Amino acid sequence: MAxxxxxxxxALHYAEENLGVTDIFGEDVGxxxxxxxxxxxxxxxxxxxxxxxxxxxxxxxxxxxxxGRPVAEIQFADYIFNTIDLLKLAGNTCWSTNGDWNLPMVxxxxxxxxxxxxxxHSHSFDAGATRIPGWKIVMPSNPLDAYGLLISxxxxxxxVMYLEPKALLRVKGDERIPGEPEDDRALSKMIDAPLxxxxxxxxxxxxxxxxxxxxxxxxxxxxxxxxxxxxxxxxLPLCVKAAQALxxxxxxxxxxxxxxxxxxxxxxxxxxVQKTGRALFVNEDTEVTNFGEHxxxxxxxxxxxxxxxxxxxVAGKHVPGIGLADALEMASVPQxxxxxxxxxxxxxxxx
Amino acid sequence: MSRPRLINRDEASSPxxxxxxLVRMHDLMIKARVLEERLIQMYKQGxxxxxxxxxxxxxxxxxxxxxxxxxxxxxxxxxxxxxRQSATLLALGEEPIGALRQMKNTAxxxxxxxxxxxxxxxxxxxxxxxxxxxxxxxYAIAPGTAMVQKRHGGDGITIVTGGDAGTAEGDFASCxxxxxxxxxxxxILIIVTNNKWGISTCSDGQHGETRISxxxxxxxxxxxxxxxxxxxxxxxxxxxxxxxxxxERKPYFIEAMVSRxxxxxxxxxxxxxxxxxxCIKQFEARLEKDGVLTRQQMDDVRAKYTxxxxxxxxxxxxxxxxxxxxxxxxxxxxxx
Numbered sequence: 201m202a203x204x205x206x207x208x209x210x211a212l213h214y215a216e217e218n219l220g221v222t223d224i225f226g227e228d229v230g231x232x233x234x235x236x237x238x239x240x241x242x243x244x245x246x247x248x249x250x251x252x253x254x255x256x257x258x259x260x261x262x263x264x265x266x267x268g269r270p271v272a273e274i275q276f277a278d279y280i281f282n283t284i285d286l287l288k289l290a291g292n293t294c295w296s297t298n299g300d301w302n303l304p305m306v307x308x309x310x311x312x313x314x315x316x317x318x319x320x321h322s323h324s325f326d327a328g329a330t331r332i333p334g335w336k337i338v339m340p341s342n343p344l345d346a347y348g349l350l351i352s353x354x355x356x357x358x359x360v361m362y363l364e365p366k367a368l369l370r371v372k373g374d375e376r377i378p379g380e381p382e383d384d385r386a387l388s389k390m391i392d393a394p395l396x397x398x399x400x401x402x403x404x405x406x407x408x409x410x411x412x413x414x415x416x417x418x419x420x421x422x423x424x425x426x427x428x429x430x431x432x433x434x435x436l437p438l439c440v441k442a443a444q445a446l447x448x449x450x451x452x453x454x455x456x457x458x459x460x461x462x463x464x465x466x467x468x469x470x471x472x473v474q475k476t477g478r479a480l481f482v483n484e485d486t487e488v489t490n491f492g493e494h495x496x497x498x499x500x501x502x503x504x505x506x507x508x509x510x511x512x513x514v515a516g517k518h519v520p521g522i523g524l525a526d527a528l529e530m531a532s533v534p535q536x537x538x539x540x541x542x543x544x545x546x547x548x549x550x551x
Numbered sequence: 552m553s554r555p556r557l558i559n560r561d562e563a564s565s566p567x568x569x570x571x572x573l574v575r576m577h578d579l580m581i582k583a584r585v586l587e588e589r590l591i592q593m594y595k596q597g598x599x600x601x602x603x604x605x606x607x608x609x610x611x612x613x614x615x616x617x618x619x620x621x622x623x624x625x626x627x628x629x630x631x632x633x634x635r636q637s638a639t640l641l642a643l644g645e646e647p648i649g650a651l652r653q654m655k656n657t658a659x660x661x662x663x664x665x666x667x668x669x670x671x672x673x674x675x676x677x678x679x680x681x682x683x684x685x686x687x688x689x690y691a692i693a694p695g696t697a698m699v700q701k702r703h704g705g706d707g708i709t710i711v712t713g714g715d716a717g718t719a720e721g722d723f724a725s726c727x728x729x730x731x732x733x734x735x736x737x738x739i740l741i742i743v744t745n746n747k748w749g750i751s752t753c754s755d756g757q758h759g760e761t762r763i764s765x766x767x768x769x770x771x772x773x774x775x776x777x778x779x780x781x782x783x784x785x786x787x788x789x790x791x792x793x794x795x796x797x798x799e800r801k802p803y804f805i806e807a808m809v810s811r812x813x814x815x816x817x818x819x820x821x822x823x824x825x826x827x828x829x830c831i832k833q834f835e836a837r838l839e840k841d842g843v844l845t846r847q848q849m850d851d852v853r854a855k856y857t858x859x860x861x862x863x864x865x866x867x868x869x870x871x872x873x874x875x876x877x878x879x880x881x882x883x884x885x886x887x
Contacts, residue, residue, distance in 0.1 A: 262694060298662075300674070334882055336883075
């Protein structure tokens, strides 16, 4: 099975060939590196931008205005913060011009902890992104969704923020991407650039198929009747793992992978919470004005009389950064034990 | 009648501007000035919340609009403007009533549907990118349209304009960097209209460089500082610069020294500043001296536009505002 970085690369290849993507660019995105996480190796429309994040977002907006279809990369979400007003502008362009202009552009950026990235390679951006209306925001938790969401993003008429959980970029999926060869090593030989001199190397792309995960649709990853867990990105597989472990204790958790943060699948959350009466929201962005807080507010306002317990949020600590030392990172963002404990407590709470 | 000649130019290499064009330039400059004065009046009468505009930049802005290759898509010129360019929009063929509607924030406002300030134009059909309040962001965006144009081929160019104060922003440096990359130099005309003020901050205290155009030299971008108050100079210099960008597919930089005749915006009172050079007065004196137009003819032009634009303002006054429940329209393109 492909890992997420390979899935992203294959989706971009598909998008270049079939969806009119004209520019895949950012810092180190083109040859020879093909992206610090290798997500853009071997593609035909890649190019290396100046080390200028504002320039990258601005250029993407201009390219989109003139009829191109750009996929811009900010190398780490930690460096997207100095582009906030341009992101705001991209988000309001259609609205402020009363529908005159729209910007079909994708911004990809790796987010979150998990690679011991220290203070400036561990930021989350999901809560920040949801504060910028006019964007669509997605965040996959497995390679197949990464492929399908990126295909959808490249078909959009509006700006899409594509958040890549960097801890999962090297994790292989359980499901094959349509068209992907059965042998993982064969795939690697075809599309992973060799170490050393790459000047003569060309990717041998598999015959990929159209597969789109619709933006705005979540996925029930594990069905259950005891409580609802809503997550996305790095923490999603941890929630599934916790749910599996707790099943032995008689806790029957339903786990939802939100996949899209905006628009998000409220109908799926609502139906699940109406069934279980208990809701836990899990992500790793800092906990104050966290996107999970919005989901909790809506859950309380709209589903109060279905609830058997107060909804809970497990999120990153409200600290200025994530420290390099193991113990500091582990203490700053949700780990398996934190999620397991929160689920256990929520399931046990009685009205 | 003496034939008008371009000033400061080698006459052998530059043909004189034809009378018809001079008359047209004058007409548009007056139209733009009367429009701005009407917008200020509307603001002062409570028919709008905020005024910002470009009285004082007509000589430059009309020339720019007349020289642009007008149309939609990369074969034509893109304009990433700032909020002092109503004269450019009029020279591109827009009618003043659109700007009046934007001032009155009516639902019929063609640029934003009552959502944005005066002078914040947007016209996809004319390749006019949306004008925004945060100064200089347009400098970061403009290289994108120029990149597509370079790839597209043809002679369409990107034009980006901003003020002198905004050159302190990083986006201005971004524009110089992105436009002049040896990997992909871009067909872009980078313009700074220098009125020597940033709201109330005088440029003398802010600029270490002798000329803003000197900054382009560091990037090997051809550059010039011109008298933006002189219509003939503006037309000739812009024509030459645009031809260079069109054919060479490389950047060019113009710093135009202009006046700010009514201050920064309504925030600074929007009153006429008598000590600044008025490009229209200067142009009219020349037209009269050269026998292109008589004083009476020029007064008639002003009277005609005063009447027409006043009538348009009365029309706009009765037009409805957008409804509150329209806030969710056009967040996304699909909702068109």
